[in-house]
Amino acid sequence: MKATEWRTAVAGLALTAAGFALPAWAEPMALLDRNGSRVAIEPYAPNILRVTIAMDKELAQAPPGDGPIAKADASGWTHRSGAEGDIFTSAALSLTVDAKPWPKAPSQMERYFVSALPPVSLSVRDASGALLTRMTGWEMAPVTVNGEKTFKVGATFDAPADEHYYGLGQNQDGVLDLKGRQIDCQHHYDAPAGETVCVPFMVTNRGYGIVWDNPARTLVWPGLHSTTRWQSQVGERVSFFVIAGKSADELYAGYAKLTGETPLPPKAGFGLIQSKARYESQQELLGIANGYRQRNLPLDVMVLDWFYWTRMGQIDIDRAYFPDPRGMNDTLKSMGMRSIISVWPRFERESRYFEMLSTKGWLLHDRDGHPIDGLPMRYDRAGALLDSTDPDARQWFWGTVRDNILSQGFDWLWLDETEPDLVPDGYWYARGSGDRYHNLYPLVHTGGVADGSARDRPDFRNLILARAAYLGSQRTGSLFWSSDVHATWDALKRQVPTGLNFTASGLAYWGSDIGGWQWPKGPKADRPVLVDPAGATAMDADYPDYPELFVRWFQYSVFTPTLRIHGQRPGTALWEYGTAAEPILSDWLRLRYALMPYLYALGRHTYESGAPFMRALFMDFPDDRKALTVGDQYMFGPAFLVAPVTEQGKTKRTVYLPAGTAWYDYWTERRYEGGQSVEVDAPITQMPLFVKAGSIVPMGAPVKSTAEKQMVESIRVYPGADARFTLYDDDGTTNAYRKGGMKADLLWNDATRQLTTKGRLPTGQTLTGLVRVIGQ
Numbered sequence: 085m086k087a088t089e090w091r092t093a094v095a096g097l098a099l100t101a102a103g104f105a106l107p108a109w110a111e112p113m114a115l116l117d118r119n120g121s122r123v124a125i126e127p128y129a130p131n132i133l134r135v136t137i138a139m140d141k142e143l144a145q146a147p148p149g150d151g152p153i154a155k156a157d158a159s160g161w162t163h164r165s166g167a168e169g170d171i172f173t174s175a176a177l178s179l180t181v182d183a184k185p186w187p188k189a190p191s192q193m194e195r196y197f198v199s200a201l202p203p204v205s206l207s208v209r210d211a212s213g214a215l216l217t218r219m220t221g222w223e224m225a226p227v228t229v230n231g232e233k234t235f236k237v238g239a240t241f242d243a244p245a246d247e248h249y250y251g252l253g254q255n256q257d258g259v260l261d262l263k264g265r266q267i268d269c270q271h272h273y274d275a276p277a278g279e280t281v282c283v284p285f286m287v288t289n290r291g292y293g294i295v296w297d298n299p300a301r302t303l304v305w306p307g308l309h310s311t312t313r314w315q316s317q318v319g320e321r322v323s324f325f326v327i328a329g330k331s332a333d334e335l336y337a338g339y340a341k342l343t344g345e346t347p348l349p350p351k352a353g354f355g356l357i358q359s360k361a362r363y364e365s366q367q368e369l370l371g372i373a374n375g376y377r378q379r380n381l382p383l384d385v386m387v388l389d390w391f392y393w394t395r396m397g398q399i400d401i402d403r404a405y406f407p408d409p410r411g412m413n414d415t416l417k418s419m420g421m422r423s424i425i426s427v428w429p430r431f432e433r434e435s436r437y438f439e440m441l442s443t444k445g446w447l448l449h450d451r452d453g454h455p456i457d458g459l460p461m462r463y464d465r466a467g468a469l470l471d472s473t474d475p476d477a478r479q480w481f482w483g484t485v486r487d488n489i490l491s492q493g494f495d496w497l498w499l500d501e502t503e504p505d506l507v508p509d510g511y512w513y514a515r516g517s518g519d520r521y522h523n524l525y526p527l528v529h530t531g532g533v534a535d536g537s538a539r540d541r542p543d544f545r546n547l548i549l550a551r552a553a554y555l556g557s558q559r560t561g562s563l564f565w566s567s568d569v570h571a572t573w574d575a576l577k578r579q580v581p582t583g584l585n586f587t588a589s590g591l592a593y594w595g596s597d598i599g600g601w602q603w604p605k606g607p608k609a610d611r612p613v614l615v616d617p618a619g620a621t622a623m624d625a626d627y628p629d630y631p632e633l634f635v636r637w638f639q640y641s642v643f644t645p646t647l648r649i650h651g652q653r654p655g656t657a658l659w660e661y662g663t664a665a666e667p668i669l670s671d672w673l674r675l676r677y678a679l680m681p682y683l684y685a686l687g688r689h690t691y692e693s694g695a696p697f698m699r700a701l702f703m704d705f706p707d708d709r710k711a712l713t714v715g716d717q718y719m720f721g722p723a724f725l726v727a728p729v730t731e732q733g734k735t736k737r738t739v740y741l742p743a744g745t746a747w748y749d750y751w752t753e754r755r756y757e758g759g760q761s762v763e764v765d766a767p768i769t770q771m772p773l774f775v776k777a778g779s780i781v782p783m784g785a786p787v788k789s790t791a792e793k794q795m796v797e798s799i800r801v802y803p804g805a806d807a808r809f810t811l812y813d814d815d816g817t818t819n820a821y822r823k824g825g826m827k828a829d830l831l832w833n834d835a836t837r838q839l840t841t842k843g844r845l846p847t848g849q850t851l852t853g854l855v856r857v858i859g860q
Contacts, residue, residue, distance in 0.1 A: 112136070112145060113158045116170055118184045119202035121222075127158045131176040131328045132338050134297075137204055137222050137239075138321035148297045148323060150527055151555025154342045169206075177328050178213070181206045199223065208292065208326050216292040218242045220311070222322050229318050230510055230517045231451060237298070238315035239322050247290050248712045249306035250700060251589040253283035253553065254566065260581040260700060260715025262286070263307035270301040271503035271523055271552050274461065277578060279503070279567035281552045282523040283589040285339060289702050289712055293335045295342065295555065297323035299524040301509075318520045332703035333695040339590040340694025344559030346592050348691040350496075350545045351790040351816030352422045353563060353593075354683045355384030356673060357648040359424075360656040361601065362389040365405045366412050372657050377419055377788070381658060381670055382677045384789045386416055387498065387549075387650070388425045396428065396467050397435030399488045413493030420791035424549055426498040427485050429529060430467035430506070433457060437484070438468065446470060446477035448504075448511050448518065456511050469506040472525060473515035478532030485533075486540060497533055498549035499562075502526040526552040527560070534560040543818050553591055563593045563646045571600030571623075571630065571651065572607075576637050577730035581715035583644060587696035594698065595646030599634045603652050606630070611733025614768040620662035621655045629732050631661040632768065635668050639771040640728035642676045643720045645698055668769050674786065681782040681796055681811060686721045688812040688825070697721045705742040708759070714740055722809075723779035723802070724750075727772035737766045739774065746777035746804045753858050755804075775858075777804025780830050780839070782811055790816055795847050799830065801839055801857045807832040813846035 112124040112134075122144035126134040134156070138144040161174045169183040182205045190198060199221075207218040223238045249262040252269055256278030259265070268275075269282040284302055287293035296302060300318035305311070314324070327338035340346065358376070363369040369386055376383040394402045401409050413423050431438045431447070438455075441447050447455040448469040458465035472478050485497065504525045508518025515521055530550050537546040550562040557564075566582055569575045579596045586594045604623035615632040617623075623630040641647050649656050658669045676683075686697040696703075699719040701711035717727040717739060725747065727739040741747045743759030750773035756762055764772050775781065785797040801807070807830075814825040826846035832839050839855050 112156070113161060113172070114163055114170065115141065115145060116181055118181075118204050119187060121202040121204050123181055123204055123206075125163075125170075125172055125179065125181070126156045127161045127172070127174065128154050128156055128325070129338065129341060130160050130174040131334065132325060132342055133172070133177060133179055133208070134323070134325045135179075135206065135219075136321055136323045139201075139224065140320070143321045146321075148325075149299055150524060152295070152297065152325070152342050153344055153556065153559075176211050177326075178209045179206060179326075180209075208328070210291060210328055216290060216328060217294075217326070223315070224320075224322075227317075230512075230519045232318075232517055232520070234318050234520075235320055236315055236317055237319040237322050238313060239324065240314075241312045243307040243310050243312045244290070245310070247288050247307055248702065249286055249288055249312070250585055250702060251283070251286045251293070252304060252585065253589050254279065254281035254582055254586045256280070256566065256569070256578045256582045258578040258581060260584055261713045262304075262585070265306065265308070267304040267306065268301070269304055269523070271526070273503050273505055273567065278569050278575065278582070279551070281503075281526075281564075281586070283553055283555060283557070283586075283591060284523075285555060285589050287332070287335050287588060289706055291328060291330065293327045293339065295325040295327065295339070297325065297555075299521050299554065300519060301522045318517070332699075332706070333693060336590055336695040337693055340558075343556035343590070346558040346690050346694060347546070347561045348687050348821050349547050349561065349563065349593065350422070351680075351684060352384040353547050353646070354680060354687065355647065355677065355790050356382060357385040357387060357424070357646065358383055358657065359387035359389060359648060359650040361650065361652040362391055366407060366409070370412060370415060373416060373419060373421060375657055375659065379659065379670070380788075381673060382786075382788055383421060384791075385422045385424055388423065388494075389498070389650075390426050390428065390500065392425070395432055395435055397431030397437060399427070399437070399484050401489070401492065409492040409494070413495075417493075420789040422495040423493070424496045424498050424547075425489060425494040426500050427489060428500050429470035429472065429481070429504065430501060431470065432467045441470065441477070442468070444477075445514060446474055446480070448506060448508055448513060450511055456506060459506060464505075467506075469504050469508075470529075471513050472529035472532055473513040473521060475532075477514070478528065479536070482532055482536030486536065496547040496549070499530055499533060500551055502529050502550050502552045504529070523554050525554075526550060527554040527557050530557060530560040530562050545817055545819055545821075558591045558593075563595065564591060565594065565646065565648065566596040568601040569597060570602045571604040571633070571653075573633060573730065573732050575600050576633065576640070576728075577716075579640070580718070580728055580730065583698060584700040584715060584718055587645075587698045588700055588703075590694070590696070592690045592696040592698070593645045595641060595644045595648050596637075597650040598637050598641045598648060599630075599651050599653070599656070600637070601651050604630045606633070609732050614733060614735070615662065615668070616664040617662050618664065620660065620665070622653050622660045631665040632732060634661050635665050635768060636729050636771070638669055639672055640726075640730075642672050643698075643724065643726045643773075647676055671769070677787060677794075678783045678797070679781075680787075680790065680794060681784045681813070682721065682723070685782075685810060685812045688821070689810070691821075701742055705744065708743045710740060711742045723775050723781050725774040725776065727774075729766050729771055735765065735767055736763055737772050738763050739772050741774065747774040748777065748802050748858055749773075750775055755859065775802045777802055778807045778832070778834065780807050780809035780832055782809070782830070793847075796845055796849055796854055798856050799839065799851070799854045801832050801855060803832070803834055803837065803857060803859060806834050811845055
C-alpha cells in the first residue's frame with residue numbers, strides 16, 4: 085500500500101466510524117530526521133508521550149489507530165536541541181531522541197549483518213532523571229502478507245535484570261511475570277493452553293507502560309536476553325505510547341485517559357450470572373430461576389445461550405421452545421432478575437440475511453469478494469462473519485438485534501465469537517487485510533452495540549458479555565471471560581495468573597466459566613475427594629472429584645469481578661453438584677452478596693480512576709521483591725488478599741503476606757506481620773483470605789438480588805493504620821451515575837480508634853450499631 089493511500093484511508097476513517105473516530109489530526113510537536121528515518125514526537129499529557137518512526141514523512145505524522153481516542157496535548161512540554169540530540173521535557177517525563185551522525189561506509193561484516201535502516205535510539209526518564217526505558221533500535225523488514233507488499237515492524241528496548249513485565253491481554257500459560265517468554269499477541273481461540281487475547285499494553289515494575297499501536301499479530305519478547313522486543317507482522321511504521329507513573333494506579337489513569345474510561349456496570353453485573361450451554365426451553369430456564377428463589381439463594385441474571393434461534397444468522401427466537409420470550413423476561417423481572425442473550429456475528433447461507441449482507445459487502449470475504457463460509461478447522465464450519473469493521477454493517481447489526489431480540493424484553497447482549505472465531509488471516513475486511521487488522525474485531529464489534537445502546541437506550545446502563553478485547557475495549561461496557569476453558573484442576577490453576585495479566589492490561593472486568601466450559605472430564609484424583617459427589621448431576625460418575633473442583637472454582641470466583649456459572653454439562657445450577665457441595669456453595673454465594681457494598685464501591689472507583697480492583701501484588705507492593713512475581717494470589721480491592729486453592733485434595737495452603745503492613749486472617753481474625761510466608765488451614769469450606777491492616781469493609785444484609793434495596797449490616801474495621809473507604813450507591817440501572825450518586829467517606833483514625841463519616845450512609849443509616857473493630 086502506498087503511503088498516500090494509507091494516509092487517506094486512516095484519515096477517512098476518522099470521519100466515518102462513529103464510535104471509533106480517531107483523534108483530530110494535528111501536526112506532532114516535532115518531526116525529526118535521523119538520516120532518513122522520520123521520528124514524530126507527540127505528547128498527550130505530562131506523563132504520556134507518543135513516538136512514531138517511519139521512512140515516510142506522512143506515515144510518521146499520521147494519527148494512531150483505533151484504540152487511542154485522546155487528543156494530543158503538548159501543554160507544559162518543551163523541546164530543545166543539543167549535541168546529544170533532541171530533548172522533550174514535561175513536569176513528569178523527559179525524552180531524548182539521540183543525535184545520529186552521518187553514517188560511515190559499512191565494513192565488510194556490516195554489509196551482511198547490519199540493518200540498512202537509518203538507526204534511531206531514544207531514552208525516557210522520569211521527573212527525577214531516573215531512566216525508565218531506552219529504545220535501542222527499530223526494524224522494518226519487507227514481507228508479502230495476504231498479497232500485500234508490506235513490512236514486519238518492531239522496536240527493541242533495554243531490559244534491566246530487575247525489570248518485570250505484566251499485561252498484554254490474556255495468555256493462559258499459567259505464569260504471571262512475562263519476563264523471558266515469547267508472547268504471541270493475537271486473538272487465538274485454539275491456543276494450546278486456552279484462548280489468547282491481544283491487548284498490546286504492557287506495564288513494568290519500573291514505573292512505566294508501553295501501548296503498542298498496531299492491530300496486527302504482534303510478537304513480544306519481554307526481558308529476553310536483556311532486551312524487550314516488539315515485532316508486528318504487518319505495518320509500515322513503528323508507533324507506540326509511553327505512559328509513566330509513580331504508582332501502578334497512575335499508569336492505569338494514563339491508559340484510561342488515552343483509550344477511554346471504564347463505565348460502571350449495572351449493579352446486577354456484580355451479582356450471580358447463571359448460564360448453561362444451553363437452556364433448551366423457556367420452561368427449563370424459568371425452572372432454574374425458580375430453583376434459586378425456592379432455595380432462598382440470591383441470583384441476578386439468567387442467560388440464554390446459543391441455538392435458541394431457528395438457524396444461525398436468522399436473528400430470531402424459536403417459538404417452538406421459547407413461545408413467549410417477553411412473558412419469560414417479565415417473569416424474571418418480577419423475581420428481581422435480569423436477562424442476557426447470546427447473539428453471534430455469523431450467518432449461514434440459508435439464513436434470511438445472508439444474501440443481503442453478501443451483496444452489500446458486509447461479510448468477511450476473499451480477494452474476489454466472495455464471503456468466507458465456515459471454519460477451516462474444528463466442527464462448527466457453517467456461516468460467514470459479519471464485517472464489523474464497516475460502520476454501516478455495525479449499525480445494521482445493532483438495529484436488527486434491537487428490533488428482533490431486545491424488543492422481547494432481554495436486557496443485555498452476550499456477543500460471542502468476538503475474536504472473531506472465523507480467523508481473518510488471508511481474507512479481507514472492508515477496512516483492509518484481515519492480517520493487517522487481525523486484533524481489531526472485538527473493539528469494533530462490541531463498540532457498535534455500545535454506540536447503539538447509548539443512542540437508543542440513553543437512560544439504560546449498558547452491559548456486554550464479550551470473549552475478546554483490544555486496546556480501548558473497556559470503554560464499550562464489556563465484561564470479559566477466559567473463553568471455553570477445560571473443566572480440570574490444571575485449567576483452574578491457570579485462571580489466576582491469566583486474570584491478573586488481563587486486568588493488568590487496563591481492563592478491569594474479567595472472570596471465567598465457573599467449573600470450566602468443556603464437558604467435565606479429568607484425570608483420576610490423586611488424593612481423597614473432599615466433596616462427596618452423591619446426588620451430583622453436573623457430571624458423569626467417572627469424575628467424582630468434579631464437585632470439589634467446582635467448589636474451589638466458585639470460591640475463587642466470588643473474589644473475581646464477574647461471578648458467572650456456565651458450562652457444557654447436564655446441569656450447572658448451584659444444587660446440581662451434590663448434597664455435600666450445595667451448602668458450601670450457598671454460603672459462598674451469600675458472602676458475595678454480603679460484600680456487594682464493598683464491590684460496588686470498587687466499581688465506582690474504577691470508573692473514576694481507571695485502576696482495576698482485581699490486582700496482582702506488584703500493583704500495591706512495588707517495593708517487595710518477593711511480591712513482584714507472585715501469580716497465585718492477589719488483592720481484591722484495597723482490603724482482601726485472596727489465595728485460591730487450585731489443587732485437588734489440599735486442605736492447607738502457603739500464603740505470602742507482603743511486607744510493609746500487617747494482615748488479619750479473615751476466618752480466625754489472627755494478626756500476622758507482613759514479609760513472611762505462612763501455612764494456613766484450607767478446609768473445603770474455606771479459601772485462605774487475609775485482610776490488610778488499615779482496611780474498612782462494609783458488609784450488606786441478605787438480599788435476593790441487587791434489585792432489592794440492601795442495607796449495611798456491619799462495617800468491619802481492621803486496625804493497624806489509618807484508613808479511608810468511600811461507600812457508594814445509586815439506582816444500579818441507569819446512567820445517572822455519570823452525574824454523581826450517593827457517597828459517604830468512612831474514615832478510621834487508628835490513634836483514637838474511631839470510625840467517622842460525614843453525614844449518613846447512602847442507605848440513610850448512621851454508624852450507630854454498625855461498626856465492628858476486629859481485635860477489640
